[in-house]
Amino acid sequence: MATSKATTVDEYLAELPDDRRQVVNAVRRLVRKHIPTGYRETMAFGMIGWVIPLERYPTTYNKQPLQYVGLAAQKNHYALYLMGVYADSSAERALKAAYAKAGKKLDMGKSCLRFASLDDLVPEAVGGAIATVSPDDFIALYEQSRRR
Numbered sequence: 001m002a003t004s005k006a007t008t009v010d011e012y013l014a015e016l017p018d019d020r021r022q023v024v025n026a027v028r029r030l031v032r033k034h035i036p037t038g039y040r041e042t043m044a045f046g047m048i049g050w051v052i053p054l055e056r057y058p059t060t061y062n063k064q065p066l067q068y069v070g071l072a073a074q075k076n077h078y079a080l081y082l083m084g085v086y087a088d089s090s091a092e093r094a095l096k097a098a099y100a101k102a103g104k105k106l107d108m109g110k111s112c113l114r115f116a117s118l119d120d121l122v123p124e125a126v127g128g129a130i131a132t133v134s135p136d137d138f139i140a141l142y143e144q145s146r147r148r
Helices: 009-015 018-034 083-087 089-102 123-131 135-147
Strands: 040-044 047-052 066-073 078-082 112-115
Touching: 009 018, 009 040, 009 047, 018 047, 018 066, 018 078, 018 123, 047 135, 066 083, 066 135, 078 083, 078 123, 083 089, 083 123, 083 135, 089 123
Parallel strands: none
Antiparallel strands: 040 047, 047 066, 066 078, 078 112
């Protein structure tokens, strides 16, 4: 599934074949275990997203909630969008170091960590990257990026 028109997380999960649903649910549990208080799980941009709600921070460039983490089952892989890693170079370095130490290949663009199976993830490193940025810190990183 490249994109989804689901309006709820439950609808999104129901669209997935059972094997892919199991992987998405496992990663969803990982995110939920580590995500700081203040983010809200929702559907955003055709995927499961953890966002700062508009009532908390309404001044985004696109009038959408500020997305911190996204999780999607793409056609040929899964994608975990880690905007905190994208916005914070120290979080990016830590994630790269953890993958190297684990002997695993990190397949990552600017924010998109791509993986074909749960075995491709380093859960402690991913969880740590998610846990590092509070909503207040993420708002500050976002505002700093908009000033450039």
